[in-house]
Amino acid sequence: MRPELGGASDALLDRARRGDARAFEQLALEIERPLYRHAARMLGHDDAEDAVQDALLSAWKSMASFEGTSFRAWVFRIVTNRALDRLRSRKRHPELPLDPPSETDDSVSWAEPTAPGPELADLAADREALRVVEDALATIPADQRACLLLRDVEGFAYEEIAIITSTEIGTVKSRIHRGRLAVRNVLISRGWKGSTG
Amino acid sequence: MHPFGDLSAYMDEALSSEARASVQAHLDTCTLCRTRLAELRGTARLIAALPMPVPSRSLVPRVSVPVWLAPLRTFSTFASGAAIFLFLALSVIAYFPRVQSAGTAAAPAAARPAATGAGDTSLQPPSSLNFGAPSPSAAPVVTSDRSGAGQSATPGDATKEVGRQDSASPASNSVAAQSTRVSNAPVPEPAPFAFLLSPWLWLVLAVAFAAISFVVGRRLRST
Numbered sequence: 162m163r164p165e166l167g168g169a170s171d172a173l174l175d176r177a178r179r180g181d182a183r184a185f186e187q188l189a190l191e192i193e194r195p196l197y198r199h200a201a202r203m204l205g206h207d208d209a210e211d212a213v214q215d216a217l218l219s220a221w222k223s224m225a226s227f228e229g230t231s232f233r234a235w236v237f238r239i240v241t242n243r244a245l246d247r248l249r250s251r252k253r254h255p256e257l258p259l260d261p262p263s264e265t266d267d268s269v270s271w272a273e274p275t276a277p278g279p280e281l282a283d284l285a286a287d288r289e290a291l292r293v294v295e296d297a298l299a300t301i302p303a304d305q306r307a308c309l310l311l312r313d314v315e316g317f318a319y320e321e322i323a324i325i326t327s328t329e330i331g332t333v334k335s336r337i338h339r340g341r342l343a344v345r346n347v348l349i350s351r352g353w354k355g356s357t358g
Numbered sequence: 359m360h361p362f363g364d365l366s367a368y369m370d371e372a373l374s375s376e377a378r379a380s381v382q383a384h385l386d387t388c389t390l391c392r393t394r395l396a397e398l399r400g401t402a403r404l405i406a407a408l409p410m411p412v413p414s415r416s417l418v419p420r421v422s423v424p425v426w427l428a429p430l431r432t433f434s435t436f437a438s439g440a441a442i443f444l445f446l447a448l449s450v451i452a453y454f455p456r457v458q459s460a461g462t463a464a465a466p467a468a469a470r471p472a473a474t475g476a477g478d479t480s481l482q483p484p485s486s487l488n489f490g491a492p493s494p495s496a497a498p499v500v501t502s503d504r505s506g507a508g509q510s511a512t513p514g515d516a517t518k519e520v521g522r523q524d525s526a527s528p529a530s531n532s533v534a535a536q537s538t539r540v541s542n543a544p545v546p547e548p549a550p551f552a553f554l555l556s557p558w559l560w561l562v563l564a565v566a567f568a569a570i571s572f573v574v575g576r577r578l579r580s581t
């Protein structure tokens with residue numbers, strides 16, 4: 162799911178650190194689509210392009226100070242921060258609190274199926290089901306959505322997500338679980354069951 | 359107690375070995391938790407299967423300058439410098455003929471204080487003062503004519519001659535003769551680079567270089 166940096170990319174990273182603009186462009190080109198995918202699901206398509214472009218330009222400007230090993234995680238961190246900042250600035254559509262409530266994970270309710278429906282495993286190819294998932298993702302808090310997308314779509318490890326979102330790993334664990342459970346509940350409420358998924 | 363809160367981390371293999379073993383032991387005996395785990399797995403699979411949106415344009419900023427564009431940086435700098443230089447040259451050329459004509463006009467005026475009137479064209483502003491292209495043959499012809507008149511007539515005669523011209527008297531033979539002298543006078547060749555003294559030329563060049571510098575600079579900034 163997630164392309165690892167190979168030797169060629171490591172060489173590109175070294176060149177980009179030394180100010181090689183073409184090397185940076187090549188690195189950015191490799192993750193352009195995933196970055197846009199992440200930003201589009203966080204912000205919607207309208208703002209996603211600007212957010213990604215701004216983030217890549219910001220990454221280039223501070224490339225010399227980048228000391229990590231994962232260029233991909235670093236740029237995803239910039240894009241995620243940009244997306245969360247933009248969401249915070251949207252006054253007309255108040256979001257749910259960015260910080261999760263202090264209640265324990267066990268208190269999160271699990272919705273029960275209202276009627277027998279198709280298995281979740283059968284829904285992967287169903288456009289209607291995917292649309293429901295997209296709608297469900299749009300309704301959960303932004304910080305949960307960011308963590309869930311970084312895990313289930315981009316394949317980052319919990320430790321990487323903690324760095325990307327500048328949070329504790331326990332918070333990441335909680336946000337992923339809550340977000341996943343919220344999407345699951347929306348699907349269940351539509352009459353589907355995922356007991357064999 | 360059901361370990362619901364750990365099911366996602368268990369699924370993602372993000373639990374410590376001890377916590378993982380504990381959850382595993384519970385799952386072996388709890389049908390409800392196995393069902394919940396299956397639901398979470400199915401949900402994660404659906405999220406991962408979402409179609410990938412495609413941006414409508416390239417989002418990678420072009421931080422490197424294309425090879426073909428690199429010389430344009432130098433050219434843009436040169437063009438902006440040339441535009442400034444040409445504007446300065448324009449100012450000098452537009453001002454210099456005034457000083458020169460004023461100097462050349464002052465000497466004959468001092469030598470021939472009575473030689474004033476319509477015939478003394480040296481006191482008229484040169485055509486370059488009006489930002490017009492200089493007529494290379496007119497001034498020299500008049501000058502030679504004046505020098506010819508200076509050889510044969512005193513300033514008083516010149517005044518009389520002007521008076522005769524103004525009254526258009528029949529005794530205009532001298533005027534005809536003068537015209538004959540004018541037409542017969544050798545017309546000097548125009549200076550080969552006289553057009554360089556036209557301020558219009560420098561103005562056009564300056565504006566052209568400024569426009570080139572602006573367009574190239576804008577193109578460079580957009581990349």
